[in-house]
Amino acid sequence: MSSLVLTPVLVPLGTALLTAALVGQPRAQRLTALLGTGALLGCAGALLREVQRMGPVRTHLGAWPAPFGIELVADGLGAAMVLLMAIVGAVTLLFQQSCADPAPARPGLLPLFSVLLAGVGGTFVTGDLFNLYVWFEVLLLAALGLLALGGQVRQLDATLKYFVLNTLGTLLLLVGIGYLYAATGHLNFGALREAAGRGEAASWLPFLVVPLLAFLVKAGAFPLFAWLPASYHTLPGPLLALFAGLLTKVGVYAILRTLSDVFAASPRVIYECVGWLAVPTMIVGALGAAYHWDLRRILAFHVISQIGYLLLGVGLGTMAGASATVFYLGHNVLAKTNLVLIAAIVFRLGGSYDLRRCGGLYKARPLLAVMFLISAFAMVGAPPLSGFWAKLMLIRETLLLERGVWAAAALTTGFLTLYSMSKIWLEAFWKERPPRDESHGSEAGHALERPEGLGCAYAAVGILAGLTVALGLFPEPVVSFLDRSAGQLGVARVHPSPGFGGAP
Amino acid sequence: MELLFALTAGVLYASGLYLMLRRRLAQLIIGLGLLTNGTNILIFTSGGLTRTNAPVLAADALETTEPFADPVPQALILTAIVIGFGVLAFSLVLAHQVHRSSGTDDVGDRQ
Numbered sequence: 001m002s003s004l005v006l007t008p009v010l011v012p013l014g015t016a017l018l019t020a021a022l023v024g025q026p027r028a029q030r031l032t033a034l035l036g037t038g039a040l041l042g043c044a045g046a047l048l049r050e051v052q053r054m055g056p057v058r059t060h061l062g063a064w065p066a067p068f069g070i071e072l073v074a075d076g077l078g079a080a081m082v083l084l085m086a087i088v089g090a091v092t093l094l095f096q097q098s099c100a101d102p103a104p105a106r107p108g109l110l111p112l113f114s115v116l117l118a119g120v121g122g123t124f125v126t127g128d129l130f131n132l133y134v135w136f137e138v139l140l141l142a143a144l145g146l147l148a149l150g151g152q153v154r155q156l157d158a159t160l161k162y163f164v165l166n167t168l169g170t171l172l173l174l175v176g177i178g179y180l181y182a183a184t185g186h187l188n189f190g191a192l193r194e195a196a197g198r199g200e201a202a203s204w205l206p207f208l209v210v211p212l213l214a215f216l217v218k219a220g221a222f223p224l225f226a227w228l229p230a231s232y233h234t235l236p237g238p239l240l241a242l243f244a245g246l247l248t249k250v251g252v253y254a255i256l257r258t259l260s261d262v263f264a265a266s267p268r269v270i271y272e273c274v275g276w277l278a279v280p281t282m283i284v285g286a287l288g289a290a291y292h293w294d295l296r297r298i299l300a301f302h303v304i305s306q307i308g309y310l311l312l313g314v315g316l317g318t319m320a321g322a323s324a325t326v327f328y329l330g331h332n333v334l335a336k337t338n339l340v341l342i343a344a345i346v347f348r349l350g351g352s353y354d355l356r357r358c359g360g361l362y363k364a365r366p367l368l369a370v371m372f373l374i375s376a377f378a379m380v381g382a383p384p385l386s387g388f389w390a391k392l393m394l395i396r397e398t399l400l401l402e403r404g405v406w407a408a409a410a411l412t413t414g415f416l417t418l419y420s421m422s423k424i425w426l427e428a429f430w431k432e433r434p435p436r437d438e439s440h441g442s443e444a445g446h447a448l449e450r451p452e453g454l455g456c457a458y459a460a461v462g463i464l465a466g467l468t469v470a471l472g473l474f475p476e477p478v479v480s481f482l483d484r485s486a487g488q489l490g491v492a493r494v495h496p497s498p499g500f501g502g503a504p
Numbered sequence: 505m506e507l508l509f510a511l512t513a514g515v516l517y518a519s520g521l522y523l524m525l526r527r528r529l530a531q532l533i534i535g536l537g538l539l540t541n542g543t544n545i546l547i548f549t550s551g552g553l554t555r556t557n558a559p560v561l562a563a564d565a566l567e568t569t570e571p572f573a574d575p576v577p578q579a580l581i582l583t584a585i586v587i588g589f590g591v592l593a594f595s596l597v598l599a600h601q602v603h604r605s606s607g608t609d610d611v612g613d614r615q
Binding site: 148 | 547595
């Protein structure tokens with residue numbers, strides 16, 4: 001069943017074509033998109049099962065053998081990422097059917113949505129560096145289309161900033177690919193891994209830095225994250241959830257794939273740099289979130305601080321670190337997407353993303369308050385939710401490697417996260433509803449009285465909260481699967497045991 | 505020969521970056537186009553430049569005759585040129601929309 005590895009790309013691309021053909025019929029288009037993401041979810045599950053049973057699934061496009069043709073591979077890491085993507089895609093599309101801040105129903109919305117999923121899926125299954133660049137461009141263009149869809153001035157301005165900074169990132173990646181090809185003569189991940197293991201590190205290390213920088217731009221790491229807070233807050237709810245849940249994670253995945261798998265033979269200094277970059281990323285992101293009152297801006301800055309945790313995991317440079325990173329990634333995608341979706345419901349009920357103008361939701365919507373608490377506590381890392389295990393694994397490994405400063409930064413960021421989560425809780429849920437402010441937003445005032453059409457939104461939020469709780473209560477199967485997957489990565493051969501110290 | 509190509513790429517990068525820092529929409533787009541082409545030239549050079557045989561099998565030969573040009577970078581820049589073209593087209597439309605809706609072509613001066 002090696003053709004299963006094609007499905008993360010083919011199914012969304014097919015959905016995109018069908019929805020593009022159905023532009024005139026909104027109902028049929030919507031149904032096709034929903035069925036398409038459902039099929040993607042099924043295929044992602046099947047792919048994961050296949051990987052679990054048989055090990056990495058691979059196929060060679062056009063039957064060209066590995067170092068020459070383009071190879072698609074799904075190992076444990078890739079298959080897990082594809083499943084996460086399918087979940088986020090399905091849930092945000094479900095949420096889009098509700099009336100809680102949906103994206104404007106332009107004809108291009110659903111095709112672009114599917115193309116974005118195809119691009120993300122492609123990056124997760126590709127086994128070729130140049131092909132990775134192509135998928136990055138695919139998802140970048142789809143993301144730009146979605147950003148510009150609203151057509152307001154601030155959205156177009158956000159699109160421009162997103163476009164320029166991200167295009168610089170992809171150009172940097174292209175330059176890096178050119179350098180790496182010149183240095184090693186390969187683009188295939190497997191061949192690159194062998195070449196990196198064989199050759200002197202000094203011959204390719206300077207060139208590895210270039211694509212890594214590009215991935216750091218994509219991930220939104222300090223100090224390269226300027227595009228993220230400049231654009232994310234202009235997105236409507238479901239799209240913001242999709243962007244916050246998936247897009248920066250693609251950058252982290254690429255860093256993980258590069259440093260922990262393909263170029264695991266890199267000298268320690270490069271892991272060291274990633275780890276030290278993670279510290280300001282965590283802190284600056286959390287401080288930015290603490291400063292803002294707009295829910296979307298708070299959550300956008302939180303994306304950055306969570307990227308810091310993930311980079312910290314990669315910077316550890318061990319097998320256990322890689323496994324903890326992937327677990328953290330899964331937890332973070334679920335909890336983050338859910339928080340953004342809940343913010344969209346808060347906007348629908350309270351009439352504003354500004355926390356100062358919301359309130360009284362605990363009394364009015366206790367169920368929503370519970371959903372928020374689950375995701376917020378998961379984000380903070382309270383037991384027994386998923387974030388607790390994720391942070392435990394990560395910080396334990398950090399302490400085993402005697403990285404006191406990194407662990408302290410991670411824990412401090414946890415407290416800062418708690419601060420902004422309690423700010424949202426106090427302002428939006430607990431405090432009394434502020435008196436109606438007629439000068440701001442005409443629909444704001446009476447939204448709470450007639451909140452119909454939120455069924456799909458609650459279903460989407462409920463599914464994600466349920467998954468977060470399930471991951472918290474039964475982490476064992478996931479952790480053991482991820483440990484086995486990390487065992488297949490290149491880092492398992494170079495730094496198999498934890499606590500190897502600073503020896504190169 | 506490689507030196508000439510490297511210098512060309514460098515000049516394209518320098519002028520592209522200079523234009524992008526001008527904060528005007530049109531310059532921004534042109535600068536991005538120059539950067540894209542500088543990258544293409546860089547990749548083209550990365551395989552090494554040879555002026556000998558084509559990397560194509562002759563009708564009755566089993567192997568190509570050494571030395572031959574590396575075909576991979578050429579395939580790569582073909583893809584990169586097409587993608588760059590698409591991105592450039594998108595950026596022109598975007599710049600046009602931004603300019604029309606905000607009435608200014610200053611990149612920084614807009615809320």
